[in-house]
Structures are given as structure tokens and as C-alpha cells.
Amino acid sequence: MLLTLTTTHRPATDLGYLLVKHPDKVHTADLPTGTAYVLYPEATEERCTAALLLDVDPQRLRGRADAFALGQFVNDRPYAASSLLAGALNKVFRSALRGRSKDRPELAERALPLELRVPVLRGTPELAERLFTPLGWRVVATPIPLDDVPETHPLAGPSPYIDLVLTGTIRVADALNHLYVLLPVLDDAKHYWVAPDEIDKLLRSGEGWLAGHPEKVLITRRYLAHRKSMAASALEQLDQADPDSVDAPADTATDEEAELPVARRQSLAEQRRDAIVAALREAGAARVLDLGCGGGALLGALLKDSHFAEIVGVDVSSRALDLAERRLRLDRMPERKRARLKLFQSALTYRDDRLRGYDAAVLMEVIEHLDPPRLPALAASVLGHAQPATVVVTTPNAEYNVRYEGLTGLRHSDHRFEWTRAEFGGWARSTAEAYGYAVEMRGVGEIDEALGTPTQMAIFRKEESA
Numbered sequence: 001m002l003l004t005l006t007t008t009h010r011p012a013t014d015l016g017y018l019l020v021k022h023p024d025k026v027h028t029a030d031l032p033t034g035t036a037y038v039l040y041p042e043a044t045e046e047r048c049t050a051a052l053l054l055d056v057d058p059q060r061l062r063g064r065a066d067a068f069a070l071g072q073f074v075n076d077r078p079y080a081a082s083s084l085l086a087g088a089l090n091k092v093f094r095s096a097l098r099g100r101s102k103d104r105p106e107l108a109e110r111a112l113p114l115e116l117r118v119p120v121l122r123g124t125p126e127l128a129e130r131l132f133t134p135l136g137w138r139v140v141a142t143p144i145p146l147d148d149v150p151e152t153h154p155l156a157g158p159s160p161y162i163d164l165v166l167t168g169t170i171r172v173a174d175a176l177n178h179l180y181v182l183l184p185v186l187d188d189a190k191h192y193w194v195a196p197d198e199i200d201k202l203l204r205s206g207e208g209w210l211a212g213h214p215e216k217v218l219i220t221r222r223y224l225a226h227r228k229s230m231a232a233s234a235l236e237q238l239d240q241a242d243p244d245s246v247d248a249p250a251d252t253a254t255d256e257e258a259e260l261p262v263a264r265r266q267s268l269a270e271q272r273r274d275a276i277v278a279a280l281r282e283a284g285a286a287r288v289l290d291l292g293c294g295g296g297a298l299l300g301a302l303l304k305d306s307h308f309a310e311i312v313g314v315d316v317s318s319r320a321l322d323l324a325e326r327r328l329r330l331d332r333m334p335e336r337k338r339a340r341l342k343l344f345q346s347a348l349t350y351r352d353d354r355l356r357g358y359d360a361a362v363l364m365e366v367i368e369h370l371d372p373p374r375l376p377a378l379a380a381s382v383l384g385h386a387q388p389a390t391v392v393v394t395t396p397n398a399e400y401n402v403r404y405e406g407l408t409g410l411r412h413s414d415h416r417f418e419w420t421r422a423e424f425g426g427w428a429r430s431t432a433e434a435y436g437y438a439v440e441m442r443g444v445g446e447i448d449e450a451l452g453t454p455t456q457m458a459i460f461r462k463e464e465s466a
């Protein structure tokens with residue numbers, strides 16, 4: 001299996017710094033699937049090519065309890081690029097994938113003229129186009145003809161292999177992450193057990209590009225080897241990171257996906273936003289706080305509704321605020337719309353005078369990210385100090401988790417807890433009482449008779465003070 005990466009950026013040999021592999025040497029790595037080599041067929045100032053060669057060892061693949069074991073020695077694995085190559089890439093170019101470079105940090109941040117080639121790859125030209133074009137690549141995928149196969153032979157017909165060439169001006173880290181995720185997606189034969197941490201790997205490698213990709217449903221499903229519940233959970237997290245998904249109706253999935261619950265599940269995030277917006281409108285709120293706004297998923301929905309005259313996104317994480325700024329494309333937003341939005345950093349467990357005087361506050365999927373002993377401080381700062389007339393809180397319903405097949409722990413790696421309906425109801429009622437609010441409990445998402453809805457929502461309304 002072979003992959004080459006070429007740049008014409010000058011000096012082109014700087015590629016060696018970005019990949020942390022010196023162009024004058026041959027680098028070898030022992031992997032569970034075989035031996036990987038990195039070498040440079042050309043390395044001049046004008047043009048430099050790094051080649052990753054994976055010499056698959058069928059012996060090492062034997063005895064694995066997966067699809068490989070079936071094919072044993074007589075399969076195409078040693079030749080056709082696949083998830084094995086993706087695995088090798090991940091191992092051999094680890095810091096480059098993370099966008100880190102000790103020697104050329106500025107260069108690692110820059111988009112460079114690149115050409116990627118995978119000369120033998122299972123997949124179709126159409127799918128290669130659908131996957132790579134939206135990411136800014138020019139795609140040339142040439143079907144590889146089979147040698148003189150008689151028409152009556154079972155192998156007759158179009159070959160399942162392509163020669164893939166991608167060109168574009170793209171950051172090296174992004175290019176490698178695109179390949180890491182999309183090679184196995186193109187191949188669509190998953191060769192290893194899909195562990196729950198695959199979701200995290202997918203989200204990490206897909207950061208900044210997967211959430212907005214038009215084929216994100218297909219990519220996520222195939223990457224997670226058709227394990228629907230895991231794909232659903234990943235899509236929900238991607239959706240949270242993608243305010244544009246408000247625009248994307250669930251039925252943008254291709255026919256192939258249409259019958260799958262993923263499309264419906266994906267819209268849980270949308271249903272949640274809709275339910276929150278509806279609650280805010282019912283309350284007649286025009287000036288609203290989105291507390292723990294994260295990547296700005298709700299801010300995007302609020303901005304679309306001109307009823308909300310002043311919208312404030314607050315988060316403790318400056319990274320989240322940067323992400324929201326980028327995702328909402330604040331730099332390109334028309335002045336009038338931009339003027340309705342403020343973003344600032346604040347920790348919700350401390351009183352902040354800037355949060356006072358608003359009609360409503362939302363805590364969408366935030367409380368479960370706090371350690372339980374910090375919750376009283378959060379309640380004191382939001383309901384006790386900021387004191388908006390309405391506070392809308394959503395959080396997962398832990399009872400519903402059994403419906404997510406394959407989910408073992410919590411729904412997200414940063415969740416500190418997930419509550420049953422009784423637990424959330426108990427917290428909501430005692431908190432409301434402590435701060436002079438009335439509370440109403442609602443469910444969001446498809447209801448299961450026994451388990452309730454996947455998301456639970458509490459609406460606090462300030463009682464008229466005597």
C-alpha cells in the first residue's frame with residue numbers, strides 16, 4: 001500500500017519538518033499490521049515528495065477475529081489502500097496530524113500547495129468526488145481496469161479500484177486528517193473492532209471540517225462501521241458544533257441513509273434547539289443569554305429569529321468562543337445582525353454583573369459538564385444573581401441511554417453525570433424553590449413509554465415578588 005504527499009512550496013524540503021521525517025533518511029516503523037516505511041523519492045527546493053509505504057504482513061493479520069481472517073492470504077489487502085493505511089498514517093505522522101511542528105510552527109498553520117496520490121484504492125470515482133471536493137480538493141480518480149478478464153469470469157465488469165490524485169492548497173495537518181478519516185470510508189470494509197473511543201478519534205480528526213461536510217452522515221456511518229447508535233451519538237456531537245446544521249434538513253441524507261434512524265437521531269440537536277426557541281418565545285423573551293454557548297449552535301438558531309433582539313453567548317472556554325465566532329462567520333455577518341450578538345468569557349459558577357437584566361437565560365446541555373459540587377454555585381450565580389425572568393435548562397435523560405446500542409458510559413467524554421428524570425426533577429424543584437421560581441418539566445425528542453425522552457428540559461419562571 002502506497003501513499004505519496006508532494007509539495008511545491010519553497011523550500012519544498014520543509015515538508016520533512018512538518019512530517020518530522022528527515023528527507024535524507026528511510027524511516028521504518030513496526031506496526032501490528034506490517035512494516036511502514038517513509039522515504040522521499042524526490043527532495044529538492046522546488047518539489048518534495050514523501051512516500052508512505054505499508055508492507056502488510058498477512059501472517060500478522062491471521063487469527064484476527066475480523067474480516068481479514070476470512071480472506072487470509074488470498075485477498076487484496078496487501079495492495080489496496082484501506083483503513084490499514086489510515087492506521088499507519090496515524091502512527092507514523094502523529095504530530096503532523098495534530099498540526100504540531102517544533103521546527104516550523106508557522107508553516108504547519110499555513111495552507112500549502114499539495115498533491116496526494118493513492119495509486120491503488122478500493123472505491124468509486126463518484127464517491128471520491130463526493131468526499132474530497134467539498135474539502136477544497138481537486139479530485140482525479142481513475143478506475144483501474146482489470147487485466148484481460150473474460151466476460152464470463154466472476155470478476156468481469158468494472159474494477160473496484162481507483163487511482164486517486166488530490167490536489168489543493170491545504171494545511172498538511174488537514175490533508176492528513178482528511179485521508180485518515182476518508183480512506184476507510186471510501187473502502188467501506190471495516191477491518192477492526194469499533195471501540196467506543198472511535199467516536200472521539202473521528203471527532204478529533206474531523207474537527208473543523210466534518211461538521212460542515214455535506215456527506216457527514218455517510219462519512220460518520222461508514223467510519224463507525226455502520227454501528228447506528230455510535231454514529232447517532234457522533235452525529236449529535238457534530239451537530240452541536242455546527243450551527244449551519246440548523247439549515248440542513250435531516251432529509252439531505254442520500255437514499256441509502258434515508259431509512260436509517262441516524263437521520264432522525266441527528267435531528268435531536270435540532271429538536272432541542274427548536275424546543276428551547278419555542279420556550280423562549282412563549283416567555284416573550286427578547287434579550288437572552290446562552291450560558292455555556294460552546295460552538296454557538298443555539299446562537300445560530302437565535303440569530304435567525306429577529307424576535308430575539310439581543311443575544312449574548314457566554315462560555316468559560318475561550319476556545320469555544322473562538323469556535324463560535326468562526327462557525328457563525330461573524331467577520332462576514334451583516335452589520336445589523338452582528339449588532340444583535342455579544343460574546344464574552346465568564347465562569348458561570350461566579351457571580352457576574354454583566355449577566356443581570358436579561359429576559360431569559362438558557363443552559364443547553366451545560367450542567368452535566370460541571371462537577372456536581374459546583375452546581376449550587378451555578379444556581380446561585382444564574383437564578384440567584386443574574387435573575388432572568390425565565391431560565392431554560394436541558395440535560396440528557398440517563399434512563400434513555402439503554403436505547404443507544406453499544407453505548408457503555410456516558411454520552412460524551414466530558415460529562416460528569418447524567419441524570420434520570422427523578423434526579424433532574426428533584427434538582428430542578430429544590431433549586432426553583434430556593435430562588436423563588438416555579439418550574440415546569442418537559443421532554444425533548446422521541447418518547448419511549450418506559451424511558452421518557454432522550455433530552456429533558458426544565459423551564460424556570462420567576463415568581464412575582466410579594
Ligand code: SAH
Nearest residue numbers: 240292293294315316317320347348364365
Ligand atoms: N450549549 C452548547 C455547548 C454545550 S457543551 C451546546 O449545546 O451546543 C458545555 C459548554 O459549557 C462548554 O462549551 C463548556 O466550555 C461550557 N462550560 C462548562 N463549565 C462552564 C462554566 N463553569 N462556566 C461557563 N461555561 C462552562
